[in-house]
Amino acid sequence: MKTCTKCKQLVSKDRFTKCKRNKDRLNYWCRDCCKVYVQNNIIRIKKYRKENYQANIVQKREYGRKYYQIHPDQMRRYRLQYNLDNVEPIKMQRRNSKKRKVYMLRYSQENRPKLNAWAAKRRAALLQRTPRWLTPEQLQQIENFYINCPKGMTVDHIIPLQGEYVSGLHHPDNLQYLSPKENSIKGHRCLGIDGRFDFEVENKC
Template sequence: MNKIITRAEAKAQGLKRYYTGKKCKRGHLSERRTQQADCIACRDILDKQYKIDKADKIKKYRIDNVEKIKIGKKKYRHRHAEKIKEYQKNNRAQFNLHRSNCELRERNLNKNWNDQMLRYYEESTQLTKETGIKHHVDHIVPINGENVSGLHVPWNLQVIPAFNNISKGNKLLETIIIYDK
């Protein structure tokens, strides 16, 4: 179990997290962040909900601002060059996997696919507005499944209710379910 410590002690020791041994106002018995004093379990729930609520906006922003994002990433890499170099040295296999995934993504995405895939995200947004039920764009074959890896291509996408997508998770079901509107 975690050592019980006060927030003041955690700040004094330069810790990012601390454990009080007391439940938060929502009943979680977990660590808290030192700067914000909020419960880690509550933060995880809020972060997941934010991603669900803003998924369509985030994806559309990324598609509409490719160049702006590239510039931001380049600035970040420049500012944190030493830190990145150290990480690469200490995590070579992980870094190589990440780099090869990025290269695959760049080769697989072309303008025609982007237009086709954007239609799925637009449809998801439209269905959410029309029905009042949150919809997601789902990968039929998961991109990062346990035993299988699908592609982020138009023929591997479908629009489904958020509940179904979250329930499915990152799994390939024995029977692939293609949801029909």
């Protein structure tokens, strides 16, 4: 038996979810209290989980990869059971696969700047160059910078994310517009003294 710190009721231990951080490996709240809390805070919880995943995407994927390597049989059983429990949704998904491909192609064509911003954010996260202290406003500034990119131009990191000696951050103040040719010539090199890359100088970062 265990006392729930939320409702103060003494209930069976099987009424608690697991929690590795706690000494007894069980949550402080019983399942019923947790369920009520989630129902009352579903929007805030979803927002937190999304932000937390984006801020720790590399670590979470690495954890998932290692977990699969350690528990391959358990993961296979889970997938098999999932397929058995979701026969109709899976069939529907397969039937609509062509429609979904057409939709995704059209969406990617109509939202290319936004997708470029997401792709850059993902690359920066993989390189661990996105600061955790970025505010929601700064993240939106980055996305807007990609969305507002002039036609025929590309978004470039002033100080490259993969510079030879100096690496920049995925931050609004580290973005600039360059032509594809300028961006290609610049490569992983830094700016000149005037704040813009000197295409006549071959000094690397």
